[in-house]
Amino acid sequence: MRLTRGLNVRRWYADNLIEFKESPQKGLGVFAKTNIPRGTRVIAETALLEVNIETVMNIVPAFERLPPSQQESYLELHGYAGDLFKSIVELETGKSWQDLPELHRKVLAIYAANTFGSVYFLGSRLNHSCIPNVNFVYNPLLKQETFHVIRDIVAGEELTVMYINGTKRTRRQRQQELSRWGFQCTCPACEDTVQGRQKEEKRVALFALSEELAANAASRTDESYRTRLLIRERMVAIQKSEGLVNRELRFGYYEAAKCCLKLNEHKMLLSWTEKMLEVDRYCIGEDHPEYKQLQLIAGSMKKAIDASQPIPENAMEYFKERQAEECVIM
Numbered sequence: 001m002r003l004t005r006g007l008n009v010r011r012w013y014a015d016n017l018i019e020f021k022e023s024p025q026k027g028l029g030v031f032a033k034t035n036i037p038r039g040t041r042v043i044a045e046t047a048l049l050e051v052n053i054e055t056v057m058n059i060v061p062a063f064e065r066l067p068p069s070q071q072e073s074y075l076e077l078h079g080y081a082g083d084l085f086k087s088i089v090e091l092e093t094g095k096s097w098q099d100l101p102e103l104h105r106k107v108l109a110i111y112a113a114n115t116f117g118s119v120y121f122l123g124s125r126l127n128h129s130c131i132p133n134v135n136f137v138y139n140p141l142l143k144q145e146t147f148h149v150i151r152d153i154v155a156g157e158e159l160t161v162m163y164i165n166g167t168k169r170t171r172r173q174r175q176q177e178l179s180r181w182g183f184q185c186t187c188p189a190c191e192d193t194v195q196g197r198q199k200e201e202k203r204v205a206l207f208a209l210s211e212e213l214a215a216n217a218a219s220r221t222d223e224s225y226r227t228r229l230l231i232r233e234r235m236v237a238i239q240k241s242e243g244l245v246n247r248e249l250r251f252g253y254y255e256a257a258k259c260c261l262k263l264n265e266h267k268m269l270l271s272w273t274e275k276m277l278e279v280d281r282y283c284i285g286e287d288h289p290e291y292k293q294l295q296l297i298a299g300s301m302k303k304a305i306d307a308s309q310p311i312p313e314n315a316m317e318y319f320k321e322r323q324a325e326e327c328v329i330m
């Protein structure tokens with residue numbers, strides 16, 4: 001299969017850290033060519049196809065505006081359109097899927113299978129795992145989508161992202177969402193083996209704990225903050241032991257920090273904040289504006305706590321915000 005037409009192959013596969021290869025039962029995938037330490041940015045790229053996705057009607061015209069070499073690269077990507085996507089297309093175009101021109105069906109199916117908000121030349125080759133080793137995030141300063149490895153990777157290992165928000169979902173719940181991409185997940189958390197079933201038990205426990213949190217969410221007493229903190233501690237311990245160290249872990253730290261602020265446990269607040277910063281360091285990189293903002297907050301908070309001063313206003317504001325748990329936008 002030709003992979004290199006049209007583009008300069010995005011800095012020769014991100015300076016040779018990675019390569020495309022067949023991944024058994026998954027089509028093409030992205031593999032490490034060398035050992036890669038945690039926190040390494042393996043890909044930073046601008047979109048191959050960017051679409052204002054208020055309506056699927058915008059997808060084909062956006063493709064038609066691309067220069068021919070980019071159209072060619074786009075058409076090499078894998079396509080899959082599930083029933084839900086097809087029915088949205090049918091509703092919006094007023095035509096049956098089969099009556100659309102073949103090229104339009106292809107362009108639409110590629111979009112459906114590959115969008116991370118936009119479609120990418122390298123990033124869109126990443127396969128899914130429910131225990132991913134890569135986190136992706138848009139960096140507004142670089143104006144690029146960036147992909148960082150979140151564990152140490154050994155040469156030859158496949159790099160994977162999580163297509164859904166799957167940390168606290170059971171296998172059935174995850175698979176239901178993954179059917180959009182037309183595959184049955186067989187990652188280590190989904191395989192029907194002793195190890196897979198043990199992993200599934202942990203997901204079931206995480207789901208049950210998140211339900212407990214939801215039941216407790218409206219209460220504003222100290223007791224309820226303590227309960228929520230305990231639940232968060234149990235959740236993040238499971239997440240870490242299962243290698244679920246993407247930004248969903250950081251969200252758990254954030255929520256734990258918020259409980260500590262409510263309980264005036266300032267040393268613990270600082271400790272959770274520093275854990276958040278560490279996850280951001282390896283998941284989004286030190287040049288990401290969100291990392292820099294949190295670094296400033298952690299620094300001013302440490303100074304204040306060391307001097308027995310009140311928690312600074314910027315930190316109070318930060319922990320009042322509702323931060324999205326989403327780690328995946330696809």
Ligand SMILES: C[S@@+](CC[C@H](N)C(=O)[O-])C[C@H]1O[C@@H](n2cnc3c(N)ncnc32)[C@H](O)[C@@H]1O
Pocket residue numbers: 025026027028029077078079080113114124125126127128129181182183184185186187
């Ligand atoms: C974003 S693309 C990933 C790259 C793709 N494998 C290729 O050949 O270009 C998404 C598609 O990859 C396949 N895929 C991704 N993760 C998979 C997995 N864990 N198991 C099987 N197929 C997978 C599915 O066909 C899915 O629709």
